[in-house]
Each structure stands twice: as C-alpha cells, then as structure tokens.
Amino acid sequence: MRDTPYLVVDVELLEQNLTDMAAHARRLGVALRPHAKTHKSPEIARRQLAHGAVGLTVATVGEAEVFAAHGVDDLFIAYPVWAVGPRASRLRALAERARVRVGVDSVEGVRLLAASGAAVTVAIEIDSGHARSGVAPAEAAGLARAALDAGLGVDGVFTFPGHSYAPDRRAAAAADEERALRTARDGMLAQGIPCPVVSGGSTPSVEHATPGVLTELRPGVYPLLDAQQWELGSAEPGRIALTARATVVSARGHRVIVDAGNKVLGADRLAFATGFGRLPAHPEARVVALSEHHATIEFPAGTDLPGLGDRLSLAPNHVCSAVNLAELLVAVHSEGREEEWPVAARGANT
C-alpha cells in the first residue's frame, strides 16, 4: 500500500495510445516527433522511439540535456532559444552528443545562436493563429535568409496551433496550421531556400491533419491524455492513461474531499473546462474546487458517494503540469506489476 496522492500510468492504455498515433502518422505519411515535455520520462520516450518516432521534441535546453543523457540522439527544441550565458555553452555541448534543431523567431535570436558556436540547425517558428511566439508566414523566408547568412543550416518551418484548445476550433486550427505552413514554405521555396521540414501538430488538432504540406507532427499529450482532451473531444475517457490516485479524507453532503490538490494535479483550467480535473470512472462527478491539498468533488444528488478512506482516480486537466510536479510515475502493467518511472526532466526549465 502506497501513501496517496501519487500519479499512476496505465501501461496498457499508454501502449494503445502510442500505437494509434504511430499508425495515424504512417497513414498521413509524416514523421512523428513527439513532444516530450508532457511526460519528461526516458521510459515513455523509449517507447515512443520504439513505435517509430524519428526523434523527440522538447521545450528547453534542459529537457534536451536529460533526454540526450538517456541516449536520444535527435532533438528539436521547439522554442525561440535565447543563446546567451551558460545556455550558449550548454547548447554547444548538447550539439556534440545529439543532432539538435532549434526554433527561431527573430533575427536577434538567430545571431545569438550563430555566435554561440553550437552545431545546430534551425527551424523558423510561424504563428498560425495562436498569437504566441512565431513570425507571420510571409516573414519566414526573410528570417530563413538571415539564418543562412549567419551560417546556420535551416531545416524548415514549424508552428504550434495552440488555438486548437477549444472544443469547436480543433478542425479550424488544423486548417490554419496547414495554410500558414504552406505559405511559409512556399515563400522560402520562391526564394530558392529549401524547406524539407514542415512541422506542426498538437494533440487536439492532429486528428484533423491532412497529407500534403506537413512532413512532421509533434503532438505531446497523446500518450497519457487528460481531462482537457476528454472535454475537448479529442480523447475518450477510457483512454486516459495517467491519473492521480487520491484518498477521500473528508465528506459532507454530496461532496467529498480527496488529498490530491493543485500541488499534484496542477491548477490549469481553460475556459471550457467543467472543473479542475475529471474522474474517468465517475463521469457524473465534477471537481468543483481545488486548493493545494484538497480537491472537492461533487456528485449529483441520488448517486452513490465514495466513503471516507476510499481511493479515487482523478485525471488532471493538463497532464503536462501534473507530471512536472511529480518525481516519479507509478507504472501499472496489465498483469498488475508496478514499476516506478522517474520524471527525469521534471523542472528542467532553463
């Protein structure tokens, strides 16, 4: 018996999710380069590569360092890395152990990368509608030219269609992504700049990706899934492979309180979310309040309530946040065997 709260990975569901996404990428004829920020786990990375992933995507040099140390030799830091100070030398060392591609969205960022002396290639980040980092599609060729002029190899273009995180915008975000990437690629080709990599993909939008422009997809959440994907309509609740195991410690009326709060689940709550997480085994229940060590779960009147001391499984709203709070994942195999998988890249933010 393990003290709650802790995170559980259902290995059979994980494998189903890995299998399905690998098949989807094959059908589309694109490479799969999963975003490892979701799981931060060398063991899940190993399984993704075994299912045919061409390499990993990460968000930081720190994450890249962890996965490179675990033998991953092809890494894309899909972020406008600001290569100054210790980070510049870290990037140089990293590029000696793995093939490294880095995101850029400014001429200044390109120049710092070139000045760092790190043997990396770059991909131009495009804003396809999420309005975060990234240049407009029409600006891709100019920035690619600046990178080439600075002596950097240019792999191509990428985008994150983060505006797919709304139940009614998944298909539209996929269409935006494709249009933006096509414009960016065609702009480069028109100037005689090769663009072999056209990289997109988020877990909510990837189902709507079509063959043609994309050469690579970078979904992150799909191996584990979460309450957000359930409520977005991009995951069946029965496919959620990561849950927090928690104990009912207090009860009143139609509400129970369990000991997994936002220091376990994370505090993420997008506008469409019906609560602060969901219970796959109790779709009728809602997590109506969340504090650091309390999740308040409301059950409809007339339903059976869990009792004090019962253990419940909660899907976090956003699995990436929950995993990043944990030191380890308790992996449960179908035959009941348990393993502890370290969250080796937890907190690797720099």
Add this chain to the structure above:
Amino acid sequence: MRDTPYLVVDVELLEQNLTDMAAHARRLGVALRPHAKTHKSPEIARRQLAHGAVGLTVATVGEAEVFAAHGVDDLFIAYPVWAVGPRASRLRALAERARVRVGVDSVEGVRLLAASGAAVTVAIEIDSGHARSGVAPAEAAGLARAALDAGLGVDGVFTFPGHSYAPDRRAAAAADEERALRTARDGMLAQGIPCPVVSGGSTPSVEHATPGVLTELRPGVYPLLDAQQWELGSAEPGRIALTARATVVSARGHRVIVDAGNKVLGADRLAFATGFGRLPAHPEARVVALSEHHATIEFPAGTDLPGLGDRLSLAPNHVCSAVNLAELLVAVHSEGREEEWPVAARGANT
C-alpha cells in the same frame, strides 16, 4: 550570469515581512505558527522561528518530516490526516522527534489516528465559511469528545478562512472565522472540554484579526507575497519578496514573451486576478496569456517596451505553487550577495 527562468527571493523584503507579521501577532497577543507550505524552505523557517514563531504549520506528514529533519520540534499538520498504511508508521516516527498536532474533521479520522499509535494531539477543524474540510462549529464538541474517548489529547480548534481570497471579503472572512471559532470553543467549554488553542488566520484576513478569541495565527504567504495578495489589497507590490526572473525571447507589437511559463509560475488564476501574474516594476503591464514556457506580457500603447534579451521579474499569482515547482530559491541579500536556498519540502505531498 544564471540561465533564466529562476526564482529570486529579496532577503531584505523577506525580513521586513517577517518583522511586520511578528509585530502584528505580538500586538494581538497571539502565537504565530506560520504555514510553511508556502516556502518549503528550512532557511525561511529558521528565520520565522528567530522572529518568535512558536512552531510551524504544514499540510502533509511529508512536509512535517522535512522540517523535523531540519530541527523544527513543534509542528501542526493542519489537515485531516488519514492515518493508514505507511503514513501511520511515518506519523509514529515523526511524533518521536517533534511535538505534533494533527487536524481532524471526522470520527473515522480520529479513530485511525488513535489506532496508529502515534503520540500526537489533535485540533478539530472548523468550517468557517470556506466550505472545504472541517465540521460545523456546533459539531466541534462532539468530535473533541470522540477524540478524548479514543485516548487522544485535544489541543483545541482551528479553521482556514479561505473565503478571504476575494478583494471585498477579507474583513468579512476574518469576522466569520472569529465567530465560528468562538462558537466551537464555547461549545467545548460548555461540555467541560478545555480548548487552549484557537487557531486561525490566512494572509488576506490576518490584518482584520482582533484580540479575544484567537490564540494562534497561521498565515502562510506573508513572508514572500505574490500577485494575488497585491490584487486582493493585502500586499503592497513593493513588498513582494519572491519573483521569477525571466528573459524576453520574442516580441511583437505591444506584447513581449518571456521564458517563465506555468511550469515556473504555476497556473493559478482566481476570478479576481487581472492576469497570470504581475510585474512589480511594471504595474501597467498584464500577463495576458501563460503556457508552459511562455508568459505573454502586454504593455499599454505608448509605454516603453522591454527589448529582446531583457530580463524581467514576474510575481506569480500564487507563490505557494511557484515555489513548489522549483528545486531552489536564489536569495539575494541587500549587498548583492547570492545564496541558493533549497526548497527542501518540494513535492512532499504524502
């Protein structure tokens, strides 16, 4: 030069905040037992005790274990601890190294504590309006009687007036707290049950506490403060002692993106918050979007914008969440000297 993002503690501001709260408690004639979940730091705990705190409050047995290992000998686990499995024996071992008080809000919880054999005392948790854990004030005496019958010592009663987390409800929550605790205490006294400890207090409500009923206050956030306290009106921005140091990595129009996202700041956002954090040096700016490694900061038209590569300091909305994501705090002394303070109780959720 340190790679961003990282958390900084301004030691001079920390000391001012510690001094002021200690003076406030002295004026009220109550003991101060700060909630250490905020900082999880033995060094900040040491400073709180040096300022006269009678002991610490923690949320979990795991936090208590960390602080006991660092020499803190008087600990209140202000949570309805469910003492089963390994936790029962951990609690026994803990109570051999420190005086330990534990929260209870059910007869079942009391019985498990008694059965654990741990040499702890209990305090009855009262719901004073937050509608989380805790019994109604009128039920305190009955639960205290059950604890005594089970052979446990009863220190008194406590509550967390968490409904103080709204700008216009701080004073009302303090009044609710006092009323609920008075009713609970008087109910115990009427049945001949001593109630020496009457414990309340949250950072937003503590300013409104009055002498009389309370014997102990347990604010947590006050040493470091955060954007929530600023926007609640319970902290001046110039007193916020913890910020995330981050680099501008992307810019467009009146928005810049820095490299501290919700994996550094936490995703907390209460209804009254104007964004996902604030910049004490730029009160005019708003953090309008936050993803895992991007904070999007909007500046009003006509103001000077930070440039690419500039470093900015962001106060998280909720400091407890931000600290729990970090391995260490970079403590900066007034003369410029830097120290690294470990977040020793990070992730101690069980």
